[in-house]
Amino acid sequence: MNYSEMTKEQLLNEKSALEKQYEDYKAMNLKLDMSRGKPSTEQLNISSRILDILTSTSDCSTEKGFDCRNYGLMDGITEIKPIFAQMMQVDPDMIMVGGNSSLNMMFDTISLFMTKSPVEGEKPWLEVKNRKFLCPAPGYDRHFGITEYFGFEMITIPMTSEGPDMDMVEKLVAEDDSIKGIWCVPKYSNPQGITYSDETVKRFANLNPKAKDFRIFWDDAYCVHDVTETPDKLISLMDECKKTGKTDLPIIFCSTSKITFPGSGVAAMAADENNMKVIKEKYKYQTISFDKVNMLRHILFFKDIDGVKAHMDKHKSILKPKFDIVLKHLKESVGPTGVATWFEPNGGYFVAVDVMEGTAKKVVELCKEAGVVLTGAGATYPYGNDPKDSNIRIAPSYPTLDELEKAMEIFCVATKLAAVNKILENM
Amino acid sequence: MNYSEMTKEQLLNEKSALEKQYEDYKAMNLKLDMSRGKPSTEQLNISSRILDILTSTSDCSTEKGFDCRNYGLMDGITEIKPIFAQMMQVDPDMIMVGGNSSLNMMFDTISLFMTKSPVEGEKPWLEVKNRKFLCPAPGYDRHFGITEYFGFEMITIPMTSEGPDMDMVEKLVAEDDSIKGIWCVPKYSNPQGITYSDETVKRFANLNPKAKDFRIFWDDAYCVHDVTETPDKLISLMDECKKTGKTDLPIIFCSTSKITFPGSGVAAMAADENNMKVIKEKYKYQTISFDKVNMLRHILFFKDIDGVKAHMDKHKSILKPKFDIVLKHLKESVGPTGVATWFEPNGGYFVAVDVMEGTAKKVVELCKEAGVVLTGAGATYPYGNDPKDSNIRIAPSYPTLDELEKAMEIFCVATKLAAVNKILENM
CATH class of the missing domain: 3.40.640.10 (Type I PLP-dependent aspartate aminotransferase-like (Major domain))
Incomplete structure (x- = not known):
C-alpha cells in the first residue's frame, strides 16, 4: 500500500514491522558491498586468457x-x-x-x-x-x-x-x-x-x-x-x-x-x-x-570489434541476473509504497534510486549498520552534496547473486523504514 | 700523431686520407642507429619469461x-x-x-x-x-x-x-x-x-x-x-x-x-x-x-632485489662488449689525435664524447650522411644548445656488435675529419 495513503496507525504498524525485519538482518552480521562499480571475480575470469596470450616465444x-x-x-x-x-x-x-x-x-x-x-x-x-x-x-x-x-x-x-x-x-x-x-x-x-x-x-x-x-x-x-x-x-x-x-x-x-x-x-x-x-x-x-x-x-x-562484442555478451550474461535482482526487489518491495523511484537501465554498471527526499543519508547509514556498504549518499552530486538528499547509487556487479538478494532485501527495508520515520516525523 | 703538432702539409695529407675513408664508408649505404638508449633485441629476450609468468589459471x-x-x-x-x-x-x-x-x-x-x-x-x-x-x-x-x-x-x-x-x-x-x-x-x-x-x-x-x-x-x-x-x-x-x-x-x-x-x-x-x-x-x-x-x-x-641484480648481470654481459667497442675505437682511432675527450663509464647507457669545439654538429651531420644516426648535437644541453658545439652522446646498446664496429669506425673518421677541417680553416 502506498505510504501516502496510510493512516498514522497503519504507518506505526508498518514502522514496527520494518524495525523488526531490520533488527533480524542486523543480527546476521553480514558484510556486503554494493559501493563501487567493480567487476566480480566471475567477470574477471572470462578475460583470463589475456594473461598468457603472449608467451616467452611470441613475436611481439x-x-x-x-x-x-x-x-x-x-x-x-x-x-x-x-x-x-x-x-x-x-x-x-x-x-x-x-x-x-x-x-x-x-x-x-x-x-x-x-x-x-x-x-x-x-x-x-x-x-x-x-x-x-x-x-x-x-x-x-x-x-x-x-x-x-x-x-x-x-x-x-x-x-x-x-x-x-x-x-x-x-x-x-x-x-x-x-x-x-x-x-x-x-x-x-x-x-x-x-x-x-x-x-x-x-x-x-x-x-x-x-x-x-x-x-x-x-x-x-x-x-x-x-x-x-x-x-x-x-x-x-x-x-x-x-x-x-x-x-x-x-x-x-x-x-x-x-x-x-x-x-x-x-x-x-x-x-x-x-x-x-x-x-x-x-x-x-x-x-x-x-x-x-x-x-x-x-x-x-x-582481434576486432566483433571480438569485443562477443566478449561483452559474456559480461552481460553474468550481469543481467544481478540487475534483475536489484529491479525485482525495488519493484516488489519498495514499488507499492511509492517512496522511491528509479530507472531500469539497459546497460552500464548501476541502478540509481531516488529514495524519499531527505532520507538518502539515513538509508545509507541504516544499510551500513546492517552490513551493507553503499556509495555514500550525495556522492553522485558535485561537492558530495545532493540538495534533495535523495539519490543513492547501487552497484550490483561485485556481490554474488545470493549476497545481492540479501543486500537488496536490506536496502529495501532501510528505504522504507527511513521513509516511514520521515513521514511520521512530519505528521 | 696529435693534430696540434702537425704541419699544414701533414694536416692536408690527413684530410685527404680521411676523406677517402669517409667516401668508402658512404658508398656502403649503411643504416646504423646509435641515437637512443634503446635496449637491443638480445636484451629484451632475457626478460621474455615475464610474458607468461602469469597464466590463465594463476592466482593473481x-x-x-x-x-x-x-x-x-x-x-x-x-x-x-x-x-x-x-x-x-x-x-x-x-x-x-x-x-x-x-x-x-x-x-x-x-x-x-x-x-x-x-x-x-x-x-x-x-x-x-x-x-x-x-x-x-x-x-x-x-x-x-x-x-x-x-x-x-x-x-x-x-x-x-x-x-x-x-x-x-x-x-x-x-x-x-x-x-x-x-x-x-x-x-x-x-x-x-x-x-x-x-x-x-x-x-x-x-x-x-x-x-x-x-x-x-x-x-x-x-x-x-x-x-x-x-x-x-x-x-x-x-x-x-x-x-x-x-x-x-x-x-x-x-x-x-x-x-x-x-x-x-x-x-x-x-x-x-x-x-x-x-x-x-x-x-x-x-x-x-x-x-x-x-x-x-x-x-x-x-622475487627480490637479488633477482634484479642477477638479471642485471645478464644485461651487463650483453652491454659490456658494446661499451668496449666504443671505447676501443675512441682510444685507438681518435685518442692519438687529441681532438676529443670522453669518460669511461662503469655503467649506464651512454658514452659522451667531447669532440673539438665547434665541430659536434658537423660530426653528427657527417655520420648521418654515411648512414649512422646519432642523437642530435646539442641535445644534451638545455634548449638543444651546446655553447661549445662539442658534446655528442653515443648510445651503443641497440646495434649489434658488427654494426657497432662499423658505426664507430665511421664516427671516428667523422670526428677526425671535422677536426682537421676546422684546424685548417683557422690556419
Missing part, C-alpha cells in the same frame, strides 16, 4: 615489424586503433591510445588545459580565477573530484530521461566564458543508466559556448556495456559535430577497464586534429610510450 | 588476498615496494608505485607543482612568471624538454667528474627563490656515465634554497645498471637528507624500463611524508590504480 612485433617490447609509438600501436574508433564512433586517426586508465587521461587533459589552453591566445585555465564546469547530476563522483581538485566552481545540471537539461546547458555556456567544460557519460550514464537521446547529442554538437576553449568531456565508459536484450543506441557525437563544423568541441574517452581487467586494460581518447595537436604535444614530453605489450595482448585477445 | 592475489586484476591499491602492491626501496635507497613506506614510465611520473610531478606548490601557502609554479630550473649539462634531453614545455628558464650547470658544479648550485639556489628545482641523474649520468661523489650527494642534502618549494628531481634511472666489474657506488640521498633534516628536498624516480621492457615495465617514485601527501592527494583524483597485474609479473619474475 606489430604488423609493420615494430617490437612492442621496446620504446616508441607514443600514440599506441596502429592495430588497436580501429577497435577504439568503433567503440567511440570516431575515425581511427582521431585516436590516441594511452595507459591503463581513461580517468587518468581525463585528469591529464584537464591538467593540461590548466597550464595551456587548447586554443592559442586563450588563458590557461589556472589563470581564469572564476573557472567553472558543468556537472550533470546525478553523475560520476570521480569526474566531480577532478574538477573540484583543480578549483572549478561546479554547476549542477539536472538530468532528464534524455540526458542533461540542454536548455540550461545552452543558456549557461552562451552567457559565461568562464565555463570551460562539461562532464558527460552519454551512454548508460553513471549512475542512472540513461543514454542521451539523438536530440541531446545533436544539441551538444551545436553548442555556441562563449568560451572559445569550452570542451565537452565525453566519457564513453559504457559504450559496449549492455545488460539487456534491448540495448540503447547512442549516435556519434563526432559525426554530429562534423555536420555542424564544431569538431573542436568534444574530447572523447573510453577504456577496456570493465571489458578485460580494471587497472590492467587499455585506455584511449579521441579528438579532432586541433585538439589532438595540443594533446599530443604534451604527451610527447610526458612519456616515450605507453604499454604496447598490453595493447598487443588486447589485439590478440579481441 | 597479493599476499593479503587482494585481486590484482581488479580496481584498487592506488599506490601499488606492497610486495613490489621493497625492491624499489632498495633500488632508490629509501624506506619502502616512501614508495609510490606507478605506471610504465618514470618520465611520466616526473612530468606529472612538475605538472602538479605548476598548479599546486608542494608547500602550503606558496604560489603554484605557473604563477611564478620568472620560474627557473637548474639543468646540469650535458644531461638528459627529455628532462630539459619537460621544463622547457612548462616555461621554465633553464640554467645550465656544468658537470664535473664528481657531478654538477655544487659551488654554483649552492650559490644560485640560495639567492633566487624563482629557482624551483634541479634535474639530476646521480648514477651513471646521462650521457656521461658520471656517478655523483659522496661529497656531492652530501652537499645536495645540505642545500639551503631560498625557495621553500625548491625540489631535487633525482632520476635514479641507472641505479642497478653496471657495465663493468668495477661498478660505481652512489650513497643514499635520502639517508643524507635524514641527517640534515631536509628530507623534503628530494623526489626520487626509477623504473624497470631498462631492466625488463621499455614501456612495459613498472615505474616508481619516492619522497618523504610531506611531499608524498601532496603527490598522493593528486594521484587519488588522477587514477583508481596503476597496472597491478604487471607489478605482479615483476614480483614473480624477480
Whole structure:
C-alpha cells in the first residue's frame, strides 16, 4: 500500500514491522558491498586468457615489424586503433591510445588545459580565477573530484530521461566564458543508466559556448556495456559535430577497464586534429610510450570489434541476473509504497534510486549498520552534496547473486523504514 | 700523431686520407642507429619469461588476498615496494608505485607543482612568471624538454667528474627563490656515465634554497645498471637528507624500463611524508590504480632485489662488449689525435664524447650522411644548445656488435675529419 495513503496507525504498524525485519538482518552480521562499480571475480575470469596470450616465444612485433617490447609509438600501436574508433564512433586517426586508465587521461587533459589552453591566445585555465564546469547530476563522483581538485566552481545540471537539461546547458555556456567544460557519460550514464537521446547529442554538437576553449568531456565508459536484450543506441557525437563544423568541441574517452581487467586494460581518447595537436604535444614530453605489450595482448585477445562484442555478451550474461535482482526487489518491495523511484537501465554498471527526499543519508547509514556498504549518499552530486538528499547509487556487479538478494532485501527495508520515520516525523 | 703538432702539409695529407675513408664508408649505404638508449633485441629476450609468468589459471592475489586484476591499491602492491626501496635507497613506506614510465611520473610531478606548490601557502609554479630550473649539462634531453614545455628558464650547470658544479648550485639556489628545482641523474649520468661523489650527494642534502618549494628531481634511472666489474657506488640521498633534516628536498624516480621492457615495465617514485601527501592527494583524483597485474609479473619474475641484480648481470654481459667497442675505437682511432675527450663509464647507457669545439654538429651531420644516426648535437644541453658545439652522446646498446664496429669506425673518421677541417680553416 502506498505510504501516502496510510493512516498514522497503519504507518506505526508498518514502522514496527520494518524495525523488526531490520533488527533480524542486523543480527546476521553480514558484510556486503554494493559501493563501487567493480567487476566480480566471475567477470574477471572470462578475460583470463589475456594473461598468457603472449608467451616467452611470441613475436611481439606489430604488423609493420615494430617490437612492442621496446620504446616508441607514443600514440599506441596502429592495430588497436580501429577497435577504439568503433567503440567511440570516431575515425581511427582521431585516436590516441594511452595507459591503463581513461580517468587518468581525463585528469591529464584537464591538467593540461590548466597550464595551456587548447586554443592559442586563450588563458590557461589556472589563470581564469572564476573557472567553472558543468556537472550533470546525478553523475560520476570521480569526474566531480577532478574538477573540484583543480578549483572549478561546479554547476549542477539536472538530468532528464534524455540526458542533461540542454536548455540550461545552452543558456549557461552562451552567457559565461568562464565555463570551460562539461562532464558527460552519454551512454548508460553513471549512475542512472540513461543514454542521451539523438536530440541531446545533436544539441551538444551545436553548442555556441562563449568560451572559445569550452570542451565537452565525453566519457564513453559504457559504450559496449549492455545488460539487456534491448540495448540503447547512442549516435556519434563526432559525426554530429562534423555536420555542424564544431569538431573542436568534444574530447572523447573510453577504456577496456570493465571489458578485460580494471587497472590492467587499455585506455584511449579521441579528438579532432586541433585538439589532438595540443594533446599530443604534451604527451610527447610526458612519456616515450605507453604499454604496447598490453595493447598487443588486447589485439590478440579481441582481434576486432566483433571480438569485443562477443566478449561483452559474456559480461552481460553474468550481469543481467544481478540487475534483475536489484529491479525485482525495488519493484516488489519498495514499488507499492511509492517512496522511491528509479530507472531500469539497459546497460552500464548501476541502478540509481531516488529514495524519499531527505532520507538518502539515513538509508545509507541504516544499510551500513546492517552490513551493507553503499556509495555514500550525495556522492553522485558535485561537492558530495545532493540538495534533495535523495539519490543513492547501487552497484550490483561485485556481490554474488545470493549476497545481492540479501543486500537488496536490506536496502529495501532501510528505504522504507527511513521513509516511514520521515513521514511520521512530519505528521 | 696529435693534430696540434702537425704541419699544414701533414694536416692536408690527413684530410685527404680521411676523406677517402669517409667516401668508402658512404658508398656502403649503411643504416646504423646509435641515437637512443634503446635496449637491443638480445636484451629484451632475457626478460621474455615475464610474458607468461602469469597464466590463465594463476592466482593473481597479493599476499593479503587482494585481486590484482581488479580496481584498487592506488599506490601499488606492497610486495613490489621493497625492491624499489632498495633500488632508490629509501624506506619502502616512501614508495609510490606507478605506471610504465618514470618520465611520466616526473612530468606529472612538475605538472602538479605548476598548479599546486608542494608547500602550503606558496604560489603554484605557473604563477611564478620568472620560474627557473637548474639543468646540469650535458644531461638528459627529455628532462630539459619537460621544463622547457612548462616555461621554465633553464640554467645550465656544468658537470664535473664528481657531478654538477655544487659551488654554483649552492650559490644560485640560495639567492633566487624563482629557482624551483634541479634535474639530476646521480648514477651513471646521462650521457656521461658520471656517478655523483659522496661529497656531492652530501652537499645536495645540505642545500639551503631560498625557495621553500625548491625540489631535487633525482632520476635514479641507472641505479642497478653496471657495465663493468668495477661498478660505481652512489650513497643514499635520502639517508643524507635524514641527517640534515631536509628530507623534503628530494623526489626520487626509477623504473624497470631498462631492466625488463621499455614501456612495459613498472615505474616508481619516492619522497618523504610531506611531499608524498601532496603527490598522493593528486594521484587519488588522477587514477583508481596503476597496472597491478604487471607489478605482479615483476614480483614473480624477480622475487627480490637479488633477482634484479642477477638479471642485471645478464644485461651487463650483453652491454659490456658494446661499451668496449666504443671505447676501443675512441682510444685507438681518435685518442692519438687529441681532438676529443670522453669518460669511461662503469655503467649506464651512454658514452659522451667531447669532440673539438665547434665541430659536434658537423660530426653528427657527417655520420648521418654515411648512414649512422646519432642523437642530435646539442641535445644534451638545455634548449638543444651546446655553447661549445662539442658534446655528442653515443648510445651503443641497440646495434649489434658488427654494426657497432662499423658505426664507430665511421664516427671516428667523422670526428677526425671535422677536426682537421676546422684546424685548417683557422690556419
